[in-house]
Amino acid sequence: MSPETKLHGVYPYLVSPLDDAGRVHREVLARLVEHLIGCGVHGLTPLGSTGEFAYLSTAQRLEIVEVVVQAARGRVPVIAGVAATTTRDGAALAREVMARGADGVLAILESYFPIPDPGVEAYFRAVAEATDGPVVLYTNPQFQRSDLSLPVIRRLSEVPNIRYLKDASTNTGRLLSILNETEGRLGLFAASAHIPACVMLIGGVGWMAGPACVIPRQSVALYDLARRGEWAAAMELQRGLWAVNQVFAKYALAACIKGALELQGFPVGAPLPPQAPLDEAGRREVRGILEGVGAL
Numbered sequence: 001m002s003p004e005t006k007l008h009g010v011y012p013y014l015v016s017p018l019d020d021a022g023r024v025h026r027e028v029l030a031r032l033v034e035h036l037i038g039c040g041v042h043g044l045t046p047l048g049s050t051g052e053f054a055y056l057s058t059a060q061r062l063e064i065v066e067v068v069v070q071a072a073r074g075r076v077p078v079i080a081g082v083a084a085t086t087t088r089d090g091a092a093l094a095r096e097v098m099a100r101g102a103d104g105v106l107a108i109l110e111s112y113f114p115i116p117d118p119g120v121e122a123y124f125r126a127v128a129e130a131t132d133g134p135v136v137l138y139t140n141p142q143f144q145r146s147d148l149s150l151p152v153i154r155r156l157s158e159v160p161n162i163r164y165l166k167d168a169s170t171n172t173g174r175l176l177s178i179l180n181e182t183e184g185r186l187g188l189f190a191a192s193a194h195i196p197a198c199v200m201l202i203g204g205v206g207w208m209a210g211p212a213c214v215i216p217r218q219s220v221a222l223y224d225l226a227r228r229g230e231w232a233a234a235m236e237l238q239r240g241l242w243a244v245n246q247v248f249a250k251y252a253l254a255a256c257i258k259g260a261l262e263l264q265g266f267p268v269g270a271p272l273p274p275q276a277p278l279d280e281a282g283r284r285e286v287r288g289i290l291e292g293v294g295a296l
Contacts, residue, residue, distance in 0.1 A: 007077060007104070007134060007164055007187065008205045009042025010219045012212035013050035015258050016064050017268035024063045025269065032213070032266055033071035039216035042206065042223075044068055045106055047081030049140070049168070050210030052254045054083070054110065055272040062096055069101035079136055079208075083108035087123045091130040104133035106166065106208070115146035121155060124148075128159050135161050136189065136208075140168035150181050157182040166208045168193055179203050192245045197238040200226035210253055211244045214260040215295050243289045251282050260286050263296060 014032065017025035033044060046068045047053040047061055056064070065080045072078050080102040084090035094105050107127045109120060128135045137156060141147045148156075148165075156162050165182075167175055168191035175188055179202065190199035192209040199207065200223070212219045218241055225234035248256050254271040259278035261268045263286065270277040278286065290296040 006205075007043060007079070007136070010040075010206055010212050010216070010223050011043040011045045011079065011189070011208040012036055012041055012216060012219075013048035013208060013210040013257075014044060014046045014064075014068065015210075015213065015254060015261060015268050016047070016051045016053075016056060016060070017258075017266075018060065018272065019269065022057075022060065024060060024067065025267070026063075026067050028267055029064065029067045030071035032261070032268070033068055035266075036213070036216050037072065037075055040220040041076065041212065041216050042220075043077040043079060044072060045079050045081065045208050047083070048106060048138075048208065048210070050213070050253050050257050051081060052272055052275075053081050053108070055275070058093065058096075061093070062100060065097045065102055066100050077103040079104045079106050079134075081106045081108055081138075082127060083110050085110045085112065087119075087126045090123055091126040094127045094130040098131045098133060102133070104135060105131055106136045106138050108138045109146060111146045117149055117152050120146050120148060121152045124152075124156055124162070125159060128156075128162050131161065133161065134163045135159075136164040136166050137162060137186075138166050138168070140191075150177060153178055153186070154181045157185040163187060164189060164205070166191060170194070172198060172202070175199060175204065176202055192248050195238060195242065195245075196222060197226050197231070197234045200234075201231065210257045211248050213257050214264060214290065215241060215244055215293060218293060218295065241293055244293060244295075247286055247289050251278060251286075252276070256282070256286065259283055260290060260295075263287055263290060
């Protein structure tokens, strides 16, 4: 995929289904991909936060990308998460996922020690240089020790194939600041922490989020309404769907989405230990919300 190709719409953050021995449930993941494409999603994002990338080996990450690419069969773009603690490893992983057929990368910086702005910027530039596809910057101040500052985002927006940013903060005003700072050079994807319809109203291009795995049809319907500027209808649908975002924020990311998918008939398994699965009260709450939005 050329960096000039426009990304937009609903990109579910895929879960990573593994058995107790660490083997990828290839058939389950492929069936989930087929289901999501059939529901009209615009792209797929394996190895996002909901995909538990921080708990996976490199071999597991690459196998998951392979399965998703093969199952998608070019019908929608696959934007694979690339996360590392070192610049060298980040660039190497970007090359590996692209070699396995990913159309672009979601670039994530993992860090144990805080990294100053020049190091953060150098990391993302190296990842971008390692691929000829579009790069989506990922910023999540809740989980990252070293976040992307506005000056760094502005400078990175000048890199030819860094074309998008996915913001997982809870600060919608920050999204508007990013749009103003980058002057149209970056397309903005929201996360489940934001109200998707509101992000579309201020100029976003879509959202990359775990809940889209369990409410894909509803998410696509919301996106379509927002794209057409039918804001009253969009907000009516958004109000009903917001309960899904709220329960996603209440429970652990992978536990909530994996638990919901299990309820929908996808045996994706439990989150990788030491993460805990949903307890029975959580399962009851998630079931009730899914039933309420017509997703069961």
